[in-house]
Amino acid sequence: MNEALLRTLIPAVTGVLIRRGADFATAEDAVQEALIRALATWPKDPPADPKGWLTTVAWRKFVDTTRAENSRRAREARVEAEPPPGPTKDTADTLQLYFLCAHPSLTPASAVALTLRAVGGLTTRQIAEAYLVPEATMAQRISRAKRTVSDVHFDEHWQDGDLATVLRVLYLVFNEGYSGEVDLADEAIRLTRQVTSMTDDEEASGLLALMLLHHARRAARRTPDGALVPLAEQDRSRWDTELIAEGVATLQAALARDRLGEYQAQAAIAALHADAPKADETDWVQIVEWYDELDRLTDNPVVRLNRAVAVGEADGAQAGLAALEQVDPVVPRYTAVAAYLRERAGELALAARLYGDAARGATNLAERDHLTRQAARLHDVLRG
Amino acid sequence: MAKYLLLKHYRGGPAPLVDYDPMDRWAPTEIDAHMQYMRDFAARLEGTGEYVDGQALSPEGTFVRYGGDGRPPVTDGPFAETKDLIAGWMVIDVETYERALELAGELSAAPGPDGKPIYEWLELRPFLTAAPTVAE
Numbered sequence: 322m323n324e325a326l327l328r329t330l331i332p333a334v335t336g337v338l339i340r341r342g343a344d345f346a347t348a349e350d351a352v353q354e355a356l357i358r359a360l361a362t363w364p365k366d367p368p369a370d371p372k373g374w375l376t377t378v379a380w381r382k383f384v385d386t387t388r389a390e391n392s393r394r395a396r397e398a399r400v401e402a403e404p405p406p407g408p409t410k411d412t413a414d415t416l417q418l419y420f421l422c423a424h425p426s427l428t429p430a431s432a433v434a435l436t437l438r439a440v441g442g443l444t445t446r447q448i449a450e451a452y453l454v455p456e457a458t459m460a461q462r463i464s465r466a467k468r469t470v471s472d473v474h475f476d477e478h479w480q481d482g483d484l485a486t487v488l489r490v491l492y493l494v495f496n497e498g499y500s501g502e503v504d505l506a507d508e509a510i511r512l513t514r515q516v517t518s519m520t521d522d523e524e525a526s527g528l529l530a531l532m533l534l535h536h537a538r539r540a541a542r543r544t545p546d547g548a549l550v551p552l553a554e555q556d557r558s559r560w561d562t563e564l565i566a567e568g569v570a571t572l573q574a575a576l577a578r579d580r581l582g583e584y585q586a587q588a589a590i591a592a593l594h595a596d597a598p599k600a601d602e603t604d605w606v607q608i609v610e611w612y613d614e615l616d617r618l619t620d621n622p623v624v625r626l627n628r629a630v631a632v633g634e635a636d637g638a639q640a641g642l643a644a645l646e647q648v649d650p651v652v653p654r655y656t657a658v659a660a661y662l663r664e665r666a667g668e669l670a671l672a673a674r675l676y677g678d679a680a681r682g683a684t685n686l687a688e689r690d691h692l693t694r695q696a697a698r699l700h701d702v703l704r705g
Numbered sequence: 706m707a708k709y710l711l712l713k714h715y716r717g718g719p720a721p722l723v724d725y726d727p728m729d730r731w732a733p734t735e736i737d738a739h740m741q742y743m744r745d746f747a748a749r750l751e752g753t754g755e756y757v758d759g760q761a762l763s764p765e766g767t768f769v770r771y772g773g774d775g776r777p778p779v780t781d782g783p784f785a786e787t788k789d790l791i792a793g794w795m796v797i798d799v800e801t802y803e804r805a806l807e808l809a810g811e812l813s814a815a816p817g818p819d820g821k822p823i824y825e826w827l828e829l830r831p832f833l834t835a836a837p838t839v840a841e
Contacts, residue, residue, distance in 0.1 A: 428800050430706040431754075452706065454757050454798050462754025496837045506838060535838055549836060587839070687836040 325511070327359055327371065331442030334375045336414025343383050345421060346467040349439050351386065355379035356442060415440070416519050419512075423487040424470045431466035432490045438463055441512060447503045484520060488528050488584065491516065495532050506536055517571075526575035527585030533568030534591035537561040548694075549687040553600040565595045586615040605635035622652045630658055638665035656682060657692055664699065673699035708757060708798045708832035709805040711812060715764070717789030718826035725817045735818055742815045750797060750808070761793035796832075805829055 331352060338348035355378040359371075368374035422436040434452075437443045443451075449459035495509035510532050517525040541555035550556075572588045590611045597603040612628035615621075625648045633641020641662045648655060660675035676696035683689035728736060750756035768781040795812070799805050809827045817823035 430800055452798070453708070454754075457751055458754050458756050458798070461752055465754055496839050497835065499835050531839070684831070684834055685836045686833040689833060 324360065327356070327363070327375075328442030329511075329515075330372045330375055331356060332415040332418045332440045333411040334372065334379055335418060335439060336411060337376050338379060338383055340414065341380070343387075344471070346464075346471055347383055347386055348379075349467065351379045351383040353438065353444070354382050357444060360444075412519050415515070419487045419516060420483045421470050421473060422466075423483070423490040424473055425486055426469050426473075427466055429490070429493055431462060431469065432486075433493050434459060434462050435466040435470075436490050436512070437494065437508070441508055443503055443508070451498045451503055451505055453499055484516075484522055484525065487516060488513075488524060492528060492584075495535075506532070506539070510536060523575040523578050523580045524582040524584050526571050527582055527588050530568045530572035530575065530588035531584050531591055533564045533571065534588060534595055537564035537568065537595065543687075547687070549691040551691070552594060555600075557598065557600075560595065568592065569595065581614065581618070583615060583618045586611050586618060590615075603634070605631055609635050622649050623654075626652050626655060626658055630661065633662050633665060638662050638667075642666065653684065654679070654688075657688075660692075660695065669699050669703055673703060706798050706800060707802070707805070707834065708796060709809075710828075710830045710832065711795040711797065711809055712828040712830060713792045713794060714826065714828060715790040715792045717791075718828065721826065722824040723817070723821075725823055728817075731818055735816070735820065738816050738820060739823075743812075746812055746815075747795065755797050755799050755804075755808070757796035757798050759793070759795040762791060764790060764792070802831075805831075 334355070335345075335348050335352045338351060339345060343351070352375070355375050358378060359375060363371075418440050419436070422439050423432045427435065430452075434448055437448050437451075438445065445460050445463060446456050448463075449456040452459065454462075491509050491513045494505055494512070498505045510529070513525065513529045513532055516522075517529050537560050538552075538555060540561070541557065541559040542550055544550060568588065569592050572585065572592055575585050576589070590608055593604050593608050593611070608631045609628065612624060612631055615624045616628065626645075629641050629644035629648060632644040642659075645655075645659060645662060650656075656675055657679035660672045660679055663669075663675055664672035673696050676692050676699060680689050680692035680696060683692055728739070731739075747756060747759055765783045767783045769778050770781075772779045797805060797808055799808065806829065809829050813825050813827050814822040815825070
């Protein structure tokens with residue numbers, strides 16, 4: 322059994338412990354210890370029943386921990402009344418864990434860390450590595466997050482909007498972080514797939530489609546030395562057609578239910594890009610329409626900024642610049658978009674200066690390097 | 706989360722608010738209290754899951770550059786008296802810029818002579834992040 326399969330069992334095992342009376346924080350710690358032991362021993366000695374093995378080891382660990390604590394008698398009474406593993410409630414338990422780990426009382430970073438550990442089954446060390454912080458720091462972040470949700474009753478009824486917070490957390494996992502030993506994009510897709518299968522929700526499907534369609538471009542997104550390749554210049558033969566097909570099918574099924582949400586709209590834009598065999602065959606008119614939908618759904622200034630790019634492609638640079646005037650200049654990447662549209666409008670000197678400004682204001686290295694190269698390219702042209 | 710560098714300068718920042726003696730003129734107990742404050746601060750950040758790294762630097766540095774093809778590197782210095790002297794740094798990983806400011810303000814309140822805050826200027830610099838996957 323490989324590590325990825327092992328990790329799929331984690332939330333269900335935690336659910337069993339909680340159903341037997343363990344509190345979330347202690348159960349989660351016990352399962353993490355069982356997981357670490359499994360990672361060490363299974364390669365040589367794989368169990369016949371992996372889930373049973375994990376449950377037994379985690380339960381023993383939980384019992385040891387609670388025995389060591391002061392409230393010995395009360396807890397032992399509960400422990401000795403250990404019920405047999407009843408009919409499977411895995412799905413409900415697993416969903417409960419997702420909601421708990423994305424609870425609105427948590428900060429986004431805490432929710433991400435807790436989700437990756439308690440439902441993703443990653444070790445603290447792997448999570449720490451993905452976010453470039455020391456393991457001790459990540460351990461504290463996780464244990465604080467667990468304390469924050471310790472008062473939340475596990476089988477509290479979910480509210481509308483809970484699923485939205487879970488999806489937001491998964492989106493963050495997909496979109497941010499570094500890839501070390503664990504590939505966070507793969508992990509986000511795996512978890513979103515699980516949520517989609519458990520909830521039958523259009524937006525969960527929309528998010529899954531969005532992830533698949535972006536993941537499909539992964540091989541084309543960077544040069545071998547790691548430089549960013551803009552969408553228009555990507556080698557489209559390197560896009561993963563299987564992922565695109567799955568993403569498009571997932572999206573179509575979601576859209577057919579006629580309950581549009583922001584992830585479906587974003588996925589629709591990604592699908593239109595995926596649909597174009599060459600960059601200049603992109604259906605920008607339809608993309609602008611989807612940005613209009615997205616703007617209605619989210620009222621997000623970043624959407625209006627990206628819409629200005631699309632308008633520039635659909636109706637020309639002047640139209641794009643007019644659309645840009647509706648966007649607040651403090652929105653990140655505003656200057657980069659202004660530079661792009663100015664270049665398309667033929668104002669090369671202004672564009673070169675704006676690219677330089679945008680590079681200095683960039684918040685990530687790949688983008689800064691890309692913008693610096695754009696400025697250098699235009700300065701080169703201007704020198705003749 | 707975003708990472709920030711808290712850079713501690715001995716010289717080179719804005720004019721100090723409090724004109725205090727260099728540390729080697731402080732009372733030993735004042736030095737101890739200052740160091741303890743720094744350690745407590747770092748420990749507290751570990752506890753909140755916001756600590757990444759902290760290092761102190763020796764004050765003496767050497768400038769080094771390429772010496773040309775086949776030649777050894779050229780050095781200049783060591784300089785004990787440069788215009789800007791960096792004493793050390795701390796790296797934090799926090800939820801917001803406001804939180805980074807708050808922590809820098811706290812660290813700047815480390816005690817000096819007579820146990821009073823030295824109000825030292827700290828330089829706060831954001832790290833560049835990884836590029837997000839979804840861009841359009």
